[in-house]
Amino acid sequence: MTALRRLGDGWGMLVLPLAAFLLVVFVYPLASVLARSLTDPEPGLGNYAAFFDSPVYLDVLGNTFVTAGLVTLVTLLLGFPYAYLMTVARPFWRGVLMAAVLVPFWTSLLVRTFAWVLLLRDTGVVNALIPGEPVPLLRNLAGITIGMVQVMLPFAVLPMYATMRGIDRRLLRAAEGLGATPVFAFWRVYAPLALPGVAAALLLVFVSTLGFYVTPALLGGPKDVMIGELIVQQLSGVLRWGFASALAVILLLVTGALLLVASRLVDLRKMIGSGS
Amino acid sequence: MRPGRIALWVLAALTAVYLVLPVFIVIPTSFSASSFLEFPPKEWSGRWYENFFTDPVWLDSALASLRVAVLVTLLSLVLGTAAALGMVRGRYRLRALVSGLVMAPVLVPYVIVGLAVYATFLELGLTQTTLGFVLVHTALAVPYVVITVSSSLVSFDRRLEQAAMSLGAGPVSTFARVTLPLIAPGLAGGAVFAFVTSFDEVVTGVFLSGPDLTTLPVQMWSGVRVQIDPTVAAVSTMLLLVTLAVFATAGLLRRRKS
Numbered sequence: 001m002t003a004l005r006r007l008g009d010g011w012g013m014l015v016l017p018l019a020a021f022l023l024v025v026f027v028y029p030l031a032s033v034l035a036r037s038l039t040d041p042e043p044g045l046g047n048y049a050a051f052f053d054s055p056v057y058l059d060v061l062g063n064t065f066v067t068a069g070l071v072t073l074v075t076l077l078l079g080f081p082y083a084y085l086m087t088v089a090r091p092f093w094r095g096v097l098m099a100a101v102l103v104p105f106w107t108s109l110l111v112r113t114f115a116w117v118l119l120l121r122d123t124g125v126v127n128a129l130i131p132g133e134p135v136p137l138l139r140n141l142a143g144i145t146i147g148m149v150q151v152m153l154p155f156a157v158l159p160m161y162a163t164m165r166g167i168d169r170r171l172l173r174a175a176e177g178l179g180a181t182p183v184f185a186f187w188r189v190y191a192p193l194a195l196p197g198v199a200a201a202l203l204l205v206f207v208s209t210l211g212f213y214v215t216p217a218l219l220g221g222p223k224d225v226m227i228g229e230l231i232v233q234q235l236s237g238v239l240r241w242g243f244a245s246a247l248a249v250i251l252l253l254v255t256g257a258l259l260l261v262a263s264r265l266v267d268l269r270k271m272i273g274s275g276s
Numbered sequence: 277m278r279p280g281r282i283a284l285w286v287l288a289a290l291t292a293v294y295l296v297l298p299v300f301i302v303i304p305t306s307f308s309a310s311s312f313l314e315f316p317p318k319e320w321s322g323r324w325y326e327n328f329f330t331d332p333v334w335l336d337s338a339l340a341s342l343r344v345a346v347l348v349t350l351l352s353l354v355l356g357t358a359a360a361l362g363m364v365r366g367r368y369r370l371r372a373l374v375s376g377l378v379m380a381p382v383l384v385p386y387v388i389v390g391l392a393v394y395a396t397f398l399e400l401g402l403t404q405t406t407l408g409f410v411l412v413h414t415a416l417a418v419p420y421v422v423i424t425v426s427s428s429l430v431s432f433d434r435r436l437e438q439a440a441m442s443l444g445a446g447p448v449s450t451f452a453r454v455t456l457p458l459i460a461p462g463l464a465g466g467a468v469f470a471f472v473t474s475f476d477e478v479v480t481g482v483f484l485s486g487p488d489l490t491t492l493p494v495q496m497w498s499g500v501r502v503q504i505d506p507t508v509a510a511v512s513t514m515l516l517l518v519t520l521a522v523f524a525t526a527g528l529l530r531r532r533k534s
Contacts, residue, residue, distance in 0.1 A: 008367050009368070011365040011366030013362065014366060015358075015359045015378075017359070018356065018378060018418065021355055022380075025414070028396065029393045029395065030389075032392065032396055079291075082292075096292070101295060103296050103519075106522075107516060108515050108516075111302060111516055112299050114302065115300075118313065118509075150295060153291070211387060213385075213387040217501075228387040231387055231391060245391070248392070251385060251387075252384065252385075259383055268379065
């Protein structure tokens with residue numbers, strides 16, 4: 001009992017069951033992936049060397065970053081004005097804007113992705129509205145971006161709105177009173193205050209897109225394979241366990257490094273819970 | 277209004293349409309008689325709904341998903357509420373490490389979790405089993421329960437518990453009759469998050485599913501992946517209507533309260 005006592009007081013002990021559960025179900029499997037990447041098929045760094053020596057796999061990694069960057073950029077361009085408008089709209093319209101963000105947030109991911117397949121395919125609604133030859137919108141980067149931005153927008157808008165709502169708008173009026181134009185006041189006073197929340201939201205969008213599997217796999221084509229899909233291919237197609245594990249470790253390291261940066265900017269726990 | 281503000285509203289309106297409208301395409305499409313699912317349907321029929329309710333593959337996967345999601349909700353409520361109580365009220369070693377551990381399942385890409393548990397569960401014979409799915413989904417869902425319950429505990433007035441104790445209630449009855457009712461909104465929010473996380477989870481399911489056990493999202497996944505199975509449109513419509521019904525009810529309840 002004294003050994004247990006040293007872990008914490010009576011209330012503190014209540015975290016133990018969950019911690020033990022996660023160690024067994026979550027941490028142990030992840031640790032075995034790391035071990036496997038270094039031992040299968042033979043001990044050493046062979047799996048990592050195979051990755052960094054091959055232009056094909058490096059292309060997949062580059063492609064993953066480009067796609068995530070594009071998705072993040074479009075999400076910023078649509079999400080920032082949207083979140084800003086929510087802070088200045090009347091309560092009724094703010095509610096409407098909020099509902100429009102929450103409906104996709106709560107709708108099944110597969111239902112939404114399937115809807116995009118129906119809309120974007122050659123015989124789909126979007127192409128029926130565009131005259132002439134069907135424009136390829138599915139099985140390519142356009143398809144991935146359209147689908148992914150819709151998935152990511154709620155995750156960007158909700159925390160950006162939370163940050164911007166906390167900014168005192170009287171600061172803008174003070175700047176204008178001192179002679180700044182509204183545009184100047186916005187960029188020099190408002191934007192710097194919004195920056196940490198916005199940057200963290202975008203970083204989370206970027207990181208989530210990097211490791212996303214479902215939407216890119218269904219809306220992208222053979223040229224747009226991202227690292228998540230490559231992991232599944234290596235496993236289900238050719239059973240290269242060690243190589244798939246090495247890919248997972250690389251993705252995990254990139255994700256972890258970026259999240260570390262994000263956690264310096266804001267409290268990540270608050271961002272995760274912002275959809276409730 | 278200034279022209280800038282008008283442009284902002286136009287952009288936001290288009291964004292809102294882009295967020296909400298596309299998904300409704302599944303409703304009319306699901307009633308198409310053709311297996312090419314043309315839109316608008318030339319002929320209407322309910323055959324894809326009939327297919328869902330008569331094909332054991334679809335029905336079994338839906339039941340499996342429900343069973344897993346209910347068990348996940350219960351298990352994550354127990355583990356998550358206990359952990360939240362400990363994290364908010366207790367003292368324990370390695371605080372930063374523990375709270376990092378509890379949040380990690382949300383932050384690690386699901387495809388990595390899928391690969392990891394697949395490898396481990398293959399050795400333990402837990403793939404394609406209800407238990408296997410429940411364990412993984414609970415790990416993914418429990419952070420949301422910890423977050424929602426923690427936030428209702430932070431604003432909790434501990435003097436209410438002291439009052440109950442000083443009036444003669446034991447610790448168990450204080451917990452059941454004072455603490456639990458007061459944190460009920462947090463529990464409810466966590467339960468919804470946990471249920472939805474499990475019911476909608478496809479990535480780890482792709483790894484763990486097989487002939488013995490396939491969940492509904494995985495069944496839908498294979499119905500879209502290679503060649504479109506029109507039954508997916510019917511399932512999507514039903515899921516969408518359930519989501520909207522829950523959403524509308526929650527909205528009405530909130531309005532009544534305020």
